[in-house]
Amino acid sequence: MSDTLTDLAVGQLRNALRAVGSPDFFEAYKAIFSARMAFGTFLILRFDPGQRPVLLNRWIEPEKLLGRPLEDYMEGSYGFDPFYLHRNLPEGGGLFRLSDIAPDRFFSSEYYLRYYRGTGLCDEVGLLAPMSNGGVAHLSMSRRGEQGAFRRGELRYLRTYAPLLLELLLQHCEAAAPPPSAQPISARPPLADIIRAHARDRLNINLTQREAQIAGLVLKGHSNGSAAKILDIATETSKVHRRNLYRKLVISSQRDLFGVFKHLL
Incomplete structure (x- = not known):
């Protein structure tokens, strides 16, 4: 061409x-x-x-x-x-x-x-x-x-x-x-805040701010390493937060995580 x-x-x-x-x-x-x-x-x-x-x-x-x-x-x-x-x-x-x-x-x-x-x-x-x-x-x-x-x-x-x-x-x-x-409409709050509020108010599960941030980043397509870089934490720390997140929600995969929060998209 x-x-x-x-x-x-x-x-x-x-x-x-x-x-x-x-x-x-x-x-x-x-x-x-x-x-x-x-x-x-x-x-x-x-x-x-x-x-x-x-x-x-x-x-x-x-x-x-x-x-x-x-x-x-x-x-x-x-x-x-x-x-x-x-x-x-x-x-x-x-x-x-x-x-x-x-x-x-x-x-x-x-x-x-x-x-x-x-x-x-x-x-x-x-x-x-x-x-x-x-x-x-x-x-x-x-x-x-x-x-x-x-x-x-x-x-x-x-x-x-x-x-x-x-x-x-x-x-x-x-x-x-x-x-x-x-006409412009105010953007939604950060996804981590929405996730944390829903888990608390609807699921009776208390997620830490970091766990909610990890949840949002995983849903957006970030790996543990990529999420760690964005949050300025170690990859191993990111993995710990993710394991704790999955344990609290009683899930085992990114697909399960999406199933819990997909209606919030």
Whole structure:
């Protein structure tokens, strides 16, 4: 695949630039990508500080995905999304593939198996651009299993022109007002707090703060070692907390843990 911009591509970029902040931007922006690659979903979101994600625009291939993935995402499963959680961004933002930023056990987590792969999706790339309010502008583009993963040439094209694509995305998300149906709603409390409160109030089980933190990280797809690094504790200490967590809940696996707390997602 050539990385040289054709006259058509230049025209598409010009159209998107002219439409920044207007209702015409989404289709103009999507055309830049659809001319180069297939995808099953194409979403523009804003991750504002302390708020749930705001969905600015969406396109989902009609009648191709299973279940209600977007509804589940907006209702709460966004808290497990590696793109939503990724905040270590370079100046100007960047292009990321799901496999590059996901926790080390994400692809064997119950969340991934049930809420991601279960919908029929198999791969995702995203643009993440820091906004002036401290939030993040996000483009999510996913592929279905039948379409296969994003190809090397497609990723090379996206990486080559990421600075321009990121700037267009950022300028639009800064300028565009959220639709009336998508006004910001306060984000949920940290997952560890939700888990600890549910265990105490509904299960009559007292989890320590560390045990609840471990539970949340395991559900997000982190191994003992990865959780230990995030919490700045030793891996063996992480293992002890996990064993104590499982003992209190009378479970023996990550799948069991998901079963106890899945309704909190």
